[in-house]
Amino acid sequence: MRGVFDIVGPIMIGPSSSHTAGAARLGLMAGKILGEPVAKAEILLHGSFARTYRGHGTDKALIGGLLGFSPEDERIRDALDIAKERGLDYSFAPVDLGDAHPNTAVFVLTGINGRKITVGGASVGGGNIEVRNIDSFQIALTGQYPSLIIVHTDKPGVIRDISDVLAKHRVNIAFMRVFRRNRGQQAMMIIETDEELTEDIIQDCRSTGVIENAFAVPAI
Numbered sequence: 001m002r003g004v005f006d007i008v009g010p011i012m013i014g015p016s017s018s019h020t021a022g023a024a025r026l027g028l029m030a031g032k033i034l035g036e037p038v039a040k041a042e043i044l045l046h047g048s049f050a051r052t053y054r055g056h057g058t059d060k061a062l063i064g065g066l067l068g069f070s071p072e073d074e075r076i077r078d079a080l081d082i083a084k085e086r087g088l089d090y091s092f093a094p095v096d097l098g099d100a101h102p103n104t105a106v107f108v109l110t111g112i113n114g115r116k117i118t119v120g121g122a123s124v125g126g127g128n129i130e131v132r133n134i135d136s137f138q139i140a141l142t143g144q145y146p147s148l149i150i151v152h153t154d155k156p157g158v159i160r161d162i163s164d165v166l167a168k169h170r171v172n173i174a175f176m177r178v179f180r181r182n183r184g185q186q187a188m189m190i191i192e193t194d195e196e197l198t199e200d201i202i203q204d205c206r207s208t209g210v211i212e213n214a215f216a217v218p219a220i
Contacts, residue, residue, distance in 0.1 A: 020061040022123025023049075024076060025220055026105055027065020029131055029143045030119040032217045036111035038066045038088055044095035047102030049123075053092065062105060063090055070220070071127060104132075137179050137188040143220040145174050145192035148202075152211040154180045154187040161208045162189065168204070171195045186212070 031038055043062055045053055053059045061071070064079035067086070075082060083090055097104055101122035110116050121131040121141075131141040134149070141147060148166075152158045159178070166173060172194040180187035197216035205214040 020057050020076070021071040021127035022103065022125070022129050023058045023061035023105065024065040024069065024071040024073075025127065025129045025143060026121050026123060026131075027062040027107070028068065028070065028220050029065070029121065029129065029141075029217070030107040030109060031066045031068060032220065033119050033131070033134060033149070033215075034109045034111050034115060034117050035215055036113050036115055038109055039112045040110040041066055041088065041090040042108040043090065043092050044106040044108070045092060046095050046097040046100050046104040046106075049103050049105055050094035059092060062107075063088070066090075066107070066109075134188065136181070139179050139188060139190060140177065141190055141192075141217075143217070146195065146197050146219050147217045148189075148191040148193065148197050148205070149215055149217060150189040150191070150205065150211050151213040152187055152189060154178075154182075154184050155210075158187075158210050159189070161210050162191070162205055165201065165204045165208065166191070166193070169198075169201050171197070171201065 049058055060076055060079040063083050064073065064076035067079060067082060067088070069075050069079065095106065101124065103123040104120065106118065106120040108118050118135050119131060120133040121129055123129050129143060131139065131143070133139060150162060173191055174194050175192040176189070178187055178189045196218065202214050202216055205211065
């Protein structure tokens, strides 16, 4: 079945749902995952993103997203100038990622407090996106639900303890996936929920003593 947004497209600053609306959502998601204002952004562009990013306004959309602008925000048109005014140091470079989706961007981000993270994702059509890696973890995250991201050691009991925290706060789990490098090593758990994730939930997750880090990413 096709919905109305598959036909008319999302509300956005144009010209392209994939190259501008999706790009803005990718930047917005990458900034949310970083969790603090972006001080420096190295953005690697693959495929059609690399070939047409200036003509389609993809550069403005990606930076606008990093600045916190939604796809329909008119400030996207001036995002590059606004970034300079705010002291955001950014650069674009082409990259060959083989058979990756042609609308793929990789963000190498540094926050104002020194946090560093690499986020890769694709604009998959109609303004929809999929984040496909965070640092070295291969994941799948659409941004359609509030998401809890847990970094932990792959061992028994972690899922139970985090599920208990969410149950205590009456948060319903919509989807849960665990991505790991190797058995018994570092893993990343992504839990998409029906309710917003508050700071006290994140603190309770961290206080379990079974994880390395926890942070929330709101739906976008």
